[in-house]
Amino acid sequence: MPHISKNRLKPFEEEKLKATLKIILAKINNKKDMDNFLKFLLSDTEQIMFSKRIAIAVLLKDGLSEVEIGDKLGVTRETVNRINLLMQIRGNGFETAISKLEQEKMLNEFKKFLSSLAKYSVRAASGRI
Secondary structure (H helix, E strand, C coil), rough: CCCCCCCCCHHHHHHHHHHHHHHHCCCCCCCHHHEEEEEEECCCCHHHHHHHHHHHHHHCCCCHHHHHHHHHHHCHHHHHHHHHHHHHHHHCCHHHHHHHHHCCHHHHHHHHHHHHHHHHHHHHHHCCC
16 A cells, blocks of 8 residues: 555645646656656556556456456456456546557457466466466
């Protein structure tokens, strides 16, 4: 869980900060600028964590089980279950991400990549890479 300072801002101040972040993310319109921004904002681990959340959503939408998704992505069933719950209670945030991949004609390529992860993990588990 991320660390938040004990000295919290007032709710309206927090909302203003979050609104500014959303504007920045919405205005970055090329991969190079986004790469630079994400490298500044997030560690590699955090970037992987967020990327896996999107991958979990895609695989859940495709009907894979929690166990299958966990094996493919190296996450626990609890993590998959939490993302599934978030998809149900927080609305269509993941649908927006999936829609963006579809618009860029990248969704099928992403799904193929995710499928290849299972083949790799099976070979790695048996000592054949």
